[in-house]
Amino acid sequence: MKITSLKTFILHVPVTRNGIADSTHTLTHWGAPGVIIETDAGITGYGYTGTHAHLASDRLITQCIETCFDWIVGRDPLEATALHREMERFPPVQWVGRGGITQLALGAIDVALWDIKAKQAGQPLWQSMGGKERPILAYNTDGGWLNWSLDTLVSDCRRLVEEDGYLGVKIKVGSPNLATDIERLEAVRRAIGDKVTLAVDANGRMDLPTAIRFGRHLADCDVLWFEEPLWYDDVISHKRLAESIRTPIALGEQLYLAHNFQTFFDAGALHYAQPDVARLGGITPWIQVADMAMARGLPVVSHVGDMGQIHIHTAIGHPSSNMLEYIPWLRDCFTEPVTVSDGWYVVPREPGAGTTLRHDALDRFGVA
Ligand SMILES: O=C(NO)[C@H](O)[C@H](O)[C@H](O)CO
Numbered sequence: 001m002k003i004t005s006l007k008t009f010i011l012h013v014p015v016t017r018n019g020i021a022d023s024t025h026t027l028t029h030w031g032a033p034g035v036i037i038e039t040d041a042g043i044t045g046y047g048y049t050g051t052h053a054h055l056a057s058d059r060l061i062t063q064c065i066e067t068c069f070d071w072i073v074g075r076d077p078l079e080a081t082a083l084h085r086e087m088e089r090f091p092p093v094q095w096v097g098r099g100g101i102t103q104l105a106l107g108a109i110d111v112a113l114w115d116i117k118a119k120q121a122g123q124p125l126w127q128s129m130g131g132k133e134r135p136i137l138a139y140n141t142d143g144g145w146l147n148w149s150l151d152t153l154v155s156d157c158r159r160l161v162e163e164d165g166y167l168g169v170k171i172k173v174g175s176p177n178l179a180t181d182i183e184r185l186e187a188v189r190r191a192i193g194d195k196v197t198l199a200v201d202a203n204g205r206m207d208l209p210t211a212i213r214f215g216r217h218l219a220d221c222d223v224l225w226f227e228e229p230l231w232y233d234d235v236i237s238h239k240r241l242a243e244s245i246r247t248p249i250a251l252g253e254q255l256y257l258a259h260n261f262q263t264f265f266d267a268g269a270l271h272y273a274q275p276d277v278a279r280l281g282g283i284t285p286w287i288q289v290a291d292m293a294m295a296r297g298l299p300v301v302s303h304v305g306d307m308g309q310i311h312i313h314t315a316i317g318h319p320s321s322n323m324l325e326y327i328p329w330l331r332d333c334f335t336e337p338v339t340v341s342d343g344w345y346v347v348p349r350e351p352g353a354g355t356t357l358r359h360d361a362l363d364r365f366g367v368a
């Protein structure tokens with residue numbers, strides 16, 4: 001089979017209530033710069049990465065796909081792993097970025113190649129990965145945004161549990177003062193009861209002493225994990241935090257390289273690995289990271305952000321995963337929208353990686 005063309009796109013899709021925030025980011029839309037790969041077999045592969053819908057940098061990602069990786073036209077898309085290695089180590093691009101824009105561009109292409117591979121096999125990606133049909137527990141982040149008032153936060157989390165049947169929720173922390181985080185955490189724990197899984201996510205905002213102080217309250221509220229407590233690259237401080245508090249540490253959505261995960265694993269600075277195909281450079285390195293985590297007995301609970309269409313496949317396809325974040329922003333763009341029913345993910349059936357765009361997606365959400 002041969003790749004015959006690459007065509008890029010950019011989607012900007014409104015987020016919940018037209019505006020969400022965590023401790024570090026505020027966004028009105030989720031961005032999905034992507035690529036459509038045509039082949040001489042008539043199979044079309046769709047891949048995309050995830051951003052905060054900043055058009056200028058989204059355009060840098062699509063331009064990187066079009067002008068730095070155009071040499072894959074003519075290559076066999078089924079050689080996804082080998083092609084990923086060549087693209088990842090393509091000297092002029094490797095020289096300017098083993099992270100950031102070049103990695104996000106690579107990720108979109110790699111996802112499209114795996115989409116083609118699964119479609120060629122006539123299987124959903126999770127099956128092409130050697131996985132078998134099994135339930136993946138969902139936890140919902142979309143009721144826990146930091147710009148929600150305390151009342152909205154509590155009522156959203158209560159609704160997700162009592163009406164929508166979620167067995168887990170996550171709330172954002174990292175407010176300007178810790179007392180606010182403690183108040184919101186305790187109010188949500190009271191509202192959802194003590195049987196529901198509760199995680200917190202600081203998106204890299206806290207300093208080490210504050211995170212250590214917060215640790216006592218996390219344990220009192222039986223929090224499952226403390227996500228991105230400190231700055232994303234600070235391995236040693238995460239190690240010190242992990243040694244100082246009882247609540248496990250989760251991170252990974254901001255890590256660009258499998259080697260970054262290895263460093264955190266080796267330092268004992270991470271308990272729940274949260275790899276994201278958007279940032280890691282695709283499904284190929286996602287599998288490498290999941291294998292590393294599994295070898296250390298550490299669970300993989302991928303970041304979604306909103307890469308849910310792909311991560312439900314990788315979660316089912318890899319034995320390290322039993323749980324996955326749920327955020328519903330992009331689902332209207334795809335022919336098989338990712339779906340949760342009574343707190344559990346519905347198993348996708350369509351051949352491919354879950355990335356096939358609906359015919360109207362570009363009209364509704366495309367930006368030039
Ligand atoms: O941290 C996350 N999930 O764990 C969310 O994806 C981010 O908060 C959103 O993308 C906004 O930055």
Ligand SMILES: [Mg+2]
Pocket residue numbers: 201203227228253303
């Ligand atoms: Mg997070």
